[in-house]
Amino acid sequence: MDVFGHDLTRRQLAERTGDLSAVAGIRHVVLDDGVERGVRAIDLRTSAGLELEVLVDRAFDLGSARITGIPVGWRSGNGFRHPGLHEHTDEGGLSWLRALDGLLVSGGLDHTLFGGEVDATRYAYPPKQTVSHGLHGRLTAIPARLLEAREVVDPESGPSVLRLVGEVIQATSFGEHLRLTRTIEVDVDGREIRLHDVVDNLGFEPTPHMFLYHINVGWPIVDEGTEFVAAISRHLWQSDSVAEQGISYRTLPAPVLNMVEQVTEHELVVGPDGLHRVALLRADGALGVEVSWDPAGMPSFFEWQNLRSGQYAVGLEPSTHHVGGDGAAREDGSMIWLEHGQSREYRTTIRVLVGQAETDGARERIRALGGQPD
Template identity: 80%
Template sequence: MNIFGRDLSRDELERRTGDLSAVAGIRQMVLDNGVERGVRAIDLRTASGLELEVLVDRAFDLGSARFRGVPLGWRSGNGFRHPGLHEHTDEGGLSWLRALDGLLVSGGLDHTLFGGSVDATRYAYPPKQTVSHGLHGRLTAIPARLLEAREVVTTDAAGAASSVLRVVGEVVQATSFGEHLRLTRTIELDFDGREIRLHDVVDNLGFETTPHMFLYHLNFGWPFVDEGTEFVAPIASTLWASDSTTQQGVSYRTLPEPQQGFVEQVYEHEIVPDAEGRNHVALLAADKTIGVEVSWTAAGMPHFFEWQNLRNGQYAVGLEPSTHHVDGDGSARDDGSMIWLEHGDSRTYDTTIRVLEGAAEVDAARAGIRSIADQPE
């Protein structure tokens, strides 16, 4: 392992400290003030300086994230609100925006994108002919069950030990006479690593055929988002863009400084996967000092949205892999693209968030993405 610039075996490190948590580790805690009071969280720290907060009571999503003290995940000002404060149906279904904060806010499990009412007769409960959804569904406000939080040590054939910080949680979204879906999320960080690995499995515990939609709202803020930051992706075409993209003169590729009254810009880009079937996108600082690359299995989430929220005081970019096109729930049912899970069916999603440090890594990430495909000006 590389520990503070030195290559040390696990044995050599253990000889130098009585508790490896002095270098890297996992700590469980409970947030205890304001709207966050009562939210269980897990703090993971690696020897490279990557710090990550897992919000157990908010769907096992990712809260604050830092690299060597520099914030990576976006903070909106909402705080990590206790799920008991969430108003799912308020504000015309847009109350999800009051829960939007942190590095990852997941959408799902039976609905993502904008809300509305859809047919529910398949659940065979006469008083419930339709079901109403808000923006990005109910998942965000469901507490998880913590299954595992520990350091996992493995040994290769040569006897060298490697260490992974692993947390596992289970989120169940269920109602009588409706969906009964389970998300099992595994999050791993290498003991000396600079990447976050997400492995999600969604399965249907119920006995009715149930719709499934899933989306990652991965949110990055300053200074990973700054004037001159470049969005890099192998783009075959842009399938959809919000009206605001033609009205404000702001590029989807290169970011400006924060703007007063900026109206969010959203794009759906058709991403070209690499030879191994993974999609790659990146945000690269203009001075090449830092960057972040996100990759995921294209088969699981074939769609991708770029969200620009560049207004004063909010200033963020969202990189959003999705199971479905921007048209959403009703359209997916009409055109046959809705995912229907039978009892016992499951879907698997694998995503990596990698922090880039220095010009060599930033340039290598850009070159690697460019080798897959270019992108329009």
């Protein structure tokens, strides 16, 4: 392990400190003020300077993230609201926007994208002929059950990994009964976050499944001149605001007063390793974020630009479905239906890049796959 510039084995590190928490570790906390009061969280800290907050009571999503004290994950101003304050169907189904905060906010498990009413007769409960969905579904406001939180040491090679495992159940009588099992790993001396999600159907009716990651990056990685880098074969869809405002999806401006969000669905080129890759790179090359994931699970991808003054973020959004959402997926046959015991698997890596060599390396990896439209 590289610990503060020293190449040490796990034994050598143990000889130098009686507690791993001197250099890295896992700490259980409970947030205790304002709208966050009562939210259980776990702080992960590595010797490379990565600090990551895992929100146990908010679907095991990722809250604040920093590298050597510098923010990586976006903070919206909403705070990590206690799930008991969430109003799923309020504001015309847009109340999810009051829960949008942090590095990762997950959408699902039976619905993502914009809401509406869809058929629910498959659940054989006559009073419920339809089910109403809000933006990005119910998952965000469901507390997880913590299954594991520990350091794992490879007995052969010796590298140490900080591992968290949580389970989120989305269920109702006469409706869906889905389970998300999420594993989060970071190397003790690392700067990358590895997510492994498995969603399975515990119920006995065929159940729709949609899933989306809202990976939110803020200032100072998002800044004037920051470059969005991706190998893009074409744009599948753009919000009307793209043409109306003309703000580049490739090179970011300074904060824009009253900007309307811009969303583009990009068709990405798959790399030789079978993965999709995108990156946000500061103009000075000092910092960046690279996200890679298996498109077998999430073939679609959206870039969300919320560059409005006072908010100022970019969302990188791998998704199981195109922008049309639930209704369109049912009509065109792309909806994922899980039978009892069936599951879907998702693997994603969020890598924090530090310094010109690492940001240039990410650009070169992605550019080797292809270019991107102006």
